[in-house]
Amino acid sequence: MIVKIETYFDGDYWCARGTKDDIFTQGKTYDVLLDNIKEAVSLHFENELESGKSLEVLIMSEMEIAGCN
Numbered sequence: 001m002i003v004k005i006e007t008y009f010d011g012d013y014w015c016a017r018g019t020k021d022d023i024f025t026q027g028k029t030y031d032v033l034l035d036n037i038k039e040a041v042s043l044h045f046e047n048e049l050e051s052g053k054s055l056e057v058l059i060m061s062e063m064e065i066a067g068c069n
Contacts, residue, residue: 001045001048001053001054001055001056002055002056002057002058003018003021003023003041003045003055003056003057003058004018004019004020004058004060005017005018005019005023005037005041005057005058005059005060006018006019006060006061006062007030007033007037007059007060007061007062008061008062009062010026013026013027013028014026014027014028014029014030014032014033015033016033016036016037016040016059018044019060021044022044023040023041023044024040025037025039025040034059037057037059038057041055041057
């Protein structure tokens, strides 16, 4: 099973939300966010993981690229 997560920076925190699943978490840094994503996904799919299923997490990040004038 693939779990798709979108990440973005809201100005204060890095945030992550599931594209199809009701998952949301945040972290002060991107590294903290990644740890929090693992925890949030594991908790959301706890029953599936306990029954032996495996999960893959696809993380999509928003990025701003400023132009040179």
